[in-house]
Amino acid sequence: MATSAPAAPAALGRRRQPTSLTKERRRRRGPLLPALIFTIIVTQLPFVVTLVYSFFSWNLLRPGSREFAFLENYGEVLGDSTTRKALLVTVMLTAGAVLASVLLGLACALLVDRKFLGRGVVRTLLIAPFLVMPAAAALLWKTTMLHPVFGMINWVLGPFGVGEVDWASEFPLLTIIAVETWHWAPFMMLILLGGLQSQDRSVLEAARVDGATSVQSFRYLTLPHLRQFLELGVVLGSIYIVQTFDSIFMITQGGPGTSTTNLPFELYQRAFRAFDVGEAAALGVIVVVLTIIVATYALRVISRLFTDPVVAARVLDVSAFDRKKAEPARAEEVAA
Amino acid sequence: MNESRTVGSSRLSGTLLSALGWIVALGMFFPVLWMVLTAFKQERDAFTSPPKFAFTPTLDQFDAVLSGGLSSALLNSLWVTLASTALVILLGLPAAYALAIRPIEKWQDVLFFFLSTRMLPVVGAIVPIYVIARDISMLDNVWTLVVLYTAINLPIAVWMLRSFMSEVPTEVLEASRVDGASLWQEATKVLFPMIAPGIAATALICVIFAWNEFFLAVTLTAVRAQTVPVYLVGFITSEGAFWARLSAAATLAAIPVLLVGWIAQRYLVRGITLGAIK
Secondary structure, eight states: OOSOTTHHHHHHHOSSSOOOHHHHHHHHHGGGHHHHHHHIIIIIHHHHHHHHHTTEEOBTTSTTOOEEOTTHHHHHHHHOHHHHHHHHHHHHHHHHHHHHHHHHHHHHHHHHTSOOTTHHHHHHHHHHHHHSOHHHHHHHIIIIITOTTTOHHHHHHGGGTOOSOOHHHHSHHHHHHHHHHHHHHHHHHHHHHHHHHTSOHHHHHHHHHTTOOHHHHIIIIIHHHHHHHHHHHHHHHHHHHHTOOHHIIIIITTOSTTTTOOHHHHHHHHHHTSOBHHHHHHHHHHHHHHHHHHHHHHHHHHHHHOOOHHHHHHSOOHHHHHHHHHOHHHHHHHHO | OOSOOOOOSSHHHHHHHHHHHHHHHHHHHHHHHHHHHHHTSOHHHHSOSSOOSOOOOOSHHHHHHIIIIIHHHHHHHHHHHHHHHHHHHHHHHHHHHHHHTSOOTTHHHHHHHHHHHHHSOGGGTHHHHHHHHHHTTOTTOHHHHHHHHHHHHHHHHHHHHHHHHHTSOHHHHHHHHHTTOOHHHIIIIIIHHHTHHHHHHHHHHHHHHHHHOOHHHHHHOOSTTOOHHHHHTHHHHTTTTOHHHHHHHHHHHHHHHHHHHHHTHHHHHHHHTTTSOO
């Protein structure tokens, strides 16, 4: 800020002539409102309606079937072994894919963080899996990659004694985890690369001069520095991977049996194959509650990373208006 | 990004690590490469054991998918993506302004509210969205997707645009005010041109998510408004005989976003972490 501290925000606040505090507040709020109102209507309202629906017994295939059922749907959904299995699948899929993609992403980030011939190309190739349409990628994995006889994976693994394994039906959950890991590893890589590149190189240099091995400096310097970035990757990754749908729909359709039916796919089946609005809504509420637990933590991680002193300094200085009211003469002076 | 990290002390381990970098990258990229290669095959070359690397390329499969419904799906996807991205920027720019240039008092709370909406699962909202869309006859309508994709991308856009705007020095904005520029002039003549690359990057990130979205598209559209990922659902059942055709469709589906993502590479991390990392 060029001007002296107390006068500057007030000067930003009024254009030429002094305005009242209420007016200034309204003027600042104005541009925000369209986006805020749109977001509340489109994203918040449906959650409220979901909550309402979850208390009704209602099937779209039976017109006029809507009646208040209070907690019946929750009892139905929570008492159903399919739902409990889906919860387990969701946890295993999320934990497995997050862990694997963080490790693979970390390895990629460390490899790309060095300077070497073609680093830019390698980085570009590595982010491709994150960009390719997940629905398309899932179909290709199912067919050209994982087909028991004509798939690329079994052909590559053939020399190592792997026969004609039908991955998608013999190891369905592992298959989904692998495909999700392939998709999310670049995401983790980008976050961790951001972390690595924000590390102070002179500290590493000093450690090297002091005789630390590269393993030691990774363990005691880089890893602690990466902690918050690992956290960010894990929480964001969890939030997105809990919602995994594309690959399950395309590769296994939740099967064989219900072995890859996670909560989103279970909800899809209840809503769009059985058209049971009440039960699907109850399931939706459960998924939202579970997500809120993770999201609360995620928001805390992000707010710890987040500081913006420049914008903070631009905030409307209410005390300047108070002063102005108390000493109108002096405020005029400052304005002039 | 510039200095080299002194991980390996010897030249040899450095070379090995570089080679490893290339191997991992090629391994991760291989399914994409194989998709593009298979797209140029005849079906009999695509479905072989061992897999065929040498073959006579053909455009037959592209012809087949484009005349078989993919072109209308591509048009729907294009329209939904562009319209929702335009809306996102239109709503996002003023909102970001109110959170970065002349911030309201609770700007951080609002910012985190936007972020929290991005984190809630779509499955928690899909049931009423479907029922309401059905009641107002908006099922299988591209505009339904436009509205929803706008809502999905808006938090990302607000966060990204805000972070670009906060990098514009306060002095520059003050100078234009001293010169007598109105609020509108200050925004359109000074601020927006200064963050034009940021606006472009934000738009590209929104394009990626809108183009690839599957869950809402598959639940809310059928034939008329189907987007590319919904078109691909047709290949689930016809598995077996049509790998080359599938690859051609997948290639056409994937290439636009692959290019967009590579162009916006520098800003990708800001997009996926919602501005938490620059």
